[in-house]
Every structure is written in C-alpha cells, then in structure tokens.
Amino acid sequence: MLSREDNELLCRVGPGTPVGALMRRFWHPVCTSAQLPQPDCAPLRVRLLGENYVAFRDSDGKVGFLEELCMHRGASLALGRVEEGGIRCLYHGWKFSASGTVMETPNHADPKYAARLKAPAFPVREEGGIVWAYVGPQDQVPAFSRYAFMDAEPAHRVVLRINVACNYLQLVEGGEDSSHVGVLHTNMARPGWKDDEFTRNPDVVNPAALASNDLEPVLKIETTTFGFHYVALRKTDDPAVRNARVVPFIVPYGRIIPAPAFLFTVLEVPEDDTHTSTFIVVHGNAPVTEDKIIELLGLNDPNYYDRKNCTFTASWLDSFGQNRELMKENWTGLRGVEVEDASIGLSQGPLYDRSREHLVPADQAVVRVRRVLLDAVKAVAEGRQPAALGLDLSGVGACDALLEEGDAWQDLLPSHRQTAAA
Missing domain, CATH: 2.102.10.10 (Rieske [2Fe-2S] iron-sulphur domain)
Known part of the structure; x- marks a missing residue:
C-alpha cells in the first residue's frame, strides 16, 4: 500500500511538482516520425x-x-x-x-x-x-540514451503511439506486473484454459505467449543503474527447471517485454496527470508489419483505436466494448493485448488511489517501481543524478527462457551486468 501523500507525489507531473522536476531531466518521445x-x-x-x-x-x-x-x-x-x-x-x-x-x-x-x-x-x-x-x-541537457531498437532495420521495426486517458503510473505498473500476464491475457497466454490444458501459443510475435501455466510466479529483483530488473520464475514439468521471464524497469517509465522472437519496448510518456502517450516499439531479427502488430494488440477495430490521432477510444460508455457472450470462450470478452491492458488501466479511473489496495508477493516489482521513482525524485531534489539519466540503454533487453536449478538468472542477460549497481 502506498500512502495518499506518496501516491499524489508520484502521479502529478506538471510544472513545479517533484515528479515533474524528475521527468524534465530526461529526453521524451513526443511523437512518431510518421506523425510528421x-x-x-x-x-x-x-x-x-x-x-x-x-x-x-x-x-x-x-x-x-x-x-x-x-x-x-x-x-x-x-x-x-x-x-x-x-x-x-x-x-x-x-x-x-x-x-x-x-x-x-x-x-x-x-x-x-x-x-x-x-x-x-x-x-x-x-x-x-x-x-x-x-x-x-x-x-x-543529458546525453541522449540509445535503445536497441534504434539500430534495427526499418523493416524489422514497428513504432506505434496509443494515447490513453489515465495516469502514466497505472500503465507502468501494469507493464511491470508479471503475474497479470497469465490471467488478464489468458486466451493468448494459456490456450486450452477452458479444458484445463496448457498448450503454448505458437505466435512468436505475441508478448503474452507464456511458456508456463504457473499463475503464481516467484519474483527476484536486482537494482541496476537504469532502475532495476527482475525475473519471474514459473514452474515447468521438470522440477529442476524454471521458466524465467526477465523484464527491466528503466527510469522514469520504460520497460522491455519479451516475445518469442521479438522485443517490445514500451514507454509510458505522461501528457499530464490523467493522460498518457504509450509508445510501443517492436523489433527483432525478422520483418514485422504494422498491420500485424495492430491486429495483435486488438487495435485494428476502429471502436478501440483512432489510427489517425493515435487515440484509444474505448470507454465506459460501452464497457470498453466488452462482449459478455464472448466470455464463454474468451476470458475477458475483449480482444488484443493492448485492448486488455488499456481497458484495465482505464477501469482504475483517471488517477488511481493506491492507499486502498492490498498487495501480495507477486506485486514486488510494482512496489519496486514506486520505491525507485521516489528515490529518483529525492535524488533530483538533492541535486544528484537520477538512475538511467544519460545512459546508453542499447544493451538493456528482456528474455523468456528456461533456467536450470542452481544457475543465475542474471546470466540470461549478460549485457545487464555492466549496469547492475553494487
């Protein structure tokens, strides 16, 4: 649980606010190149x-x-x-x-x-x-931070912007919450759930295509100079092997999500206290098309997404387009990763009061996001440099792999070693 005072502090981003001062120390995405x-x-x-x-x-x-x-x-x-x-x-x-x-x-x-x-x-x-x-x-003015997707071939990269009418932190926390993937995205994460069977989703582009049916992952977290990274360990059929899903949090609002063959870099840029521009960049070693990603995210339906203005248009006016009849076969009654994520974020209201929540061990990464941001706010207030500022982030990634008992999960992403803080 976060106090109301700290909740207000973390959510307000305008001029003269503590998080506003933190955010203004960084370079921000302001539009896609395609918008100009x-x-x-x-x-x-x-x-x-x-x-x-x-x-x-x-x-x-x-x-x-x-x-x-x-x-x-x-x-x-x-x-x-x-x-x-x-x-x-x-x-x-x-x-x-x-x-x-x-x-x-x-x-x-x-x-x-x-x-x-x-x-x-x-x-x-x-x-x-x-x-x-x-x-x-x-x-x-800090050094400009490079991400791995900046070096991808244009045909191997898709850039999208989705404007969502809620506070940035709701979307950031949802992205760092590994346990929601196997539940909210049930149809994509755990095909066969209706028959109590697990068959991995074969779509190599889908970031919700989990390799395990375990809904109670064990989290381990390590501080880094860009913020932190964590592993969500899930059980497999072999007791000596775990599925390890490693995800970073990059101050002030970034994350990278693994799909079987691609990486999704997601940046939740605050427009103001109650509006966020989500920038999603998909890249990998193979061609990928905007239409494929739009369909995967569920944004190919104009009732959800205005492609011209990059705006997520679903709302409570029609319960986000939820189809209750469809829920006999579809967990949420919604279609698409982003449609599900954005709808949940919007369902919390424009600015969620975290003092009312009840946390469990699976929420450790969400708690760490808050702690890291509060530390970064304090650093700026004291004239110190916050985490991630001016760093080369091209070596920061994510992965979903098998980890044998006794092996270090940090070895799955050796490029993170140089950024791990003492």
Missing part, C-alpha cells in the same frame, strides 16, 4: 508533462519543437503555416525556425527587432522512428 510524414506537412500539437507544444518538420526535413503559443500574442502555432523553412503564426504572420529564430515579423518589419528575439525552442533528436525532445533545464 514529410517536409512542410501539418504541424502537430503535443501535450507533455502538463504543458503544450507544437512539433513541425521544416522544408529541409528538420523537426522543430516549440512552445505552442506564439510569443507575439499567444495564438496557437499548431494552426500555423509550415513553409519556406519555418512555421508561421496565422494571427500576424510571425515566423519561426526549428531552432526558435524569429525569421519574420510582418506587422513590425524591423530586422533589428526580430534579431533580438527567440522563440522558446527545445532540443530535438529523431531516432528509431520517434521524435524525442528535452524540455528541462537547458544547462543540464
């Missing part, structure tokens, strides 16, 4: 950490990330014209470059005046099919 498909395309309004921004791709293909409201009279630049190397406000025609340079001020055409000004612009990187921005203290 070509030079001079329509700009994109972005909500991040309780503040509004505009992202645009200029005539040379460079991405700019500015405060949304024009510095002249406060009109939204998200309505602006993107042309001739910059973005132009509709109200009075003031034009800004991707770096914030004031290029034109038509209603006061004095070049000396424009030269004295600069629009609030923020550092941007475009890597791995995602546009990243840093909106924290400009004298403390």
Whole structure:
C-alpha cells in the first residue's frame, strides 16, 4: 500500500511538482516520425508533462519543437503555416525556425527587432522512428540514451503511439506486473484454459505467449543503474527447471517485454496527470508489419483505436466494448493485448488511489517501481543524478527462457551486468 501523500507525489507531473522536476531531466518521445510524414506537412500539437507544444518538420526535413503559443500574442502555432523553412503564426504572420529564430515579423518589419528575439525552442533528436525532445533545464541537457531498437532495420521495426486517458503510473505498473500476464491475457497466454490444458501459443510475435501455466510466479529483483530488473520464475514439468521471464524497469517509465522472437519496448510518456502517450516499439531479427502488430494488440477495430490521432477510444460508455457472450470462450470478452491492458488501466479511473489496495508477493516489482521513482525524485531534489539519466540503454533487453536449478538468472542477460549497481 502506498500512502495518499506518496501516491499524489508520484502521479502529478506538471510544472513545479517533484515528479515533474524528475521527468524534465530526461529526453521524451513526443511523437512518431510518421506523425510528421514529410517536409512542410501539418504541424502537430503535443501535450507533455502538463504543458503544450507544437512539433513541425521544416522544408529541409528538420523537426522543430516549440512552445505552442506564439510569443507575439499567444495564438496557437499548431494552426500555423509550415513553409519556406519555418512555421508561421496565422494571427500576424510571425515566423519561426526549428531552432526558435524569429525569421519574420510582418506587422513590425524591423530586422533589428526580430534579431533580438527567440522563440522558446527545445532540443530535438529523431531516432528509431520517434521524435524525442528535452524540455528541462537547458544547462543540464543529458546525453541522449540509445535503445536497441534504434539500430534495427526499418523493416524489422514497428513504432506505434496509443494515447490513453489515465495516469502514466497505472500503465507502468501494469507493464511491470508479471503475474497479470497469465490471467488478464489468458486466451493468448494459456490456450486450452477452458479444458484445463496448457498448450503454448505458437505466435512468436505475441508478448503474452507464456511458456508456463504457473499463475503464481516467484519474483527476484536486482537494482541496476537504469532502475532495476527482475525475473519471474514459473514452474515447468521438470522440477529442476524454471521458466524465467526477465523484464527491466528503466527510469522514469520504460520497460522491455519479451516475445518469442521479438522485443517490445514500451514507454509510458505522461501528457499530464490523467493522460498518457504509450509508445510501443517492436523489433527483432525478422520483418514485422504494422498491420500485424495492430491486429495483435486488438487495435485494428476502429471502436478501440483512432489510427489517425493515435487515440484509444474505448470507454465506459460501452464497457470498453466488452462482449459478455464472448466470455464463454474468451476470458475477458475483449480482444488484443493492448485492448486488455488499456481497458484495465482505464477501469482504475483517471488517477488511481493506491492507499486502498492490498498487495501480495507477486506485486514486488510494482512496489519496486514506486520505491525507485521516489528515490529518483529525492535524488533530483538533492541535486544528484537520477538512475538511467544519460545512459546508453542499447544493451538493456528482456528474455523468456528456461533456467536450470542452481544457475543465475542474471546470466540470461549478460549485457545487464555492466549496469547492475553494487
């Protein structure tokens, strides 16, 4: 159980909040590259950490990330014209470059005046099919952290964004909760559950395709410099062998989930206290298509997902589309990994009060998420560097493998050894 005070502390991300200060020390995904498909395309309004921004791709293909409201009279630049190397406000025609340079001020055409000004612009990187921005203290810009998916061939990688109307921590904790996989995702995780039989799901792309029918995994956790990683040990038919599912938590909101042939990197980026942009990147050593992942996640139904606006659209208005008749054969009455995960997160309300819960040993990783974030908040408040900041994360991964009795689970991912904290 988390106290109401700590729950409020961890969930509030706006300017002037402790977690807001922590979050602003990191680079964040702000949109997918596909949302800015070509030079001079329509700009994109972005909500991040309780503040509004505009992202645009200029005539040379460079991405700019500015405060949304024009510095002249406060009109939204998200309505602006993107042309001739910059973005132009509709109200009075003031034009800004991707770096914030004031290029034109038509209603006061004095070049000396424009030269004295600069629009609030923020550092941007475009890597791995995602546009990243840093909106924290400009004298403390950290090194950009690389993930393994950034080096994958484009045909071997799919990048999705799903906007969900609940607090980021609900989605983070769901992702770090291994015991929910075999229950919430029963139809995909444990085919044959209706007949009390277990046959492994043969879909090598599905992250819910468990190798064990054990619903009570034993967790072991180790602190690392990126946050922590843990193993969920499940029983197999051989008493001397366990199924070992290793998952990292990367401060402030990242995780990597193993599928038999692919890795799912998931980043739960807070738009504000009650809205989250979930970025999911699937990569591996074989081709994978967006349509395949969309179908797997259950997002191919327009009642659940607006692909144009990247928004999860199901709600309590229709009980998230749950089909009670379907529940005779389908555990949840829902279809798809993300549909099930997002629906559960939304069912907790926009901002869940954790002081009301009752925890069990299978929730250890969820508890560790909270502890690690509280430690990171304290580090920033004391002027110290939080975990994961500026680290090269390309060696951080996940796995689902067999582990013989006496073997160290850490050996399943030797690349994590260099990041394990003393």
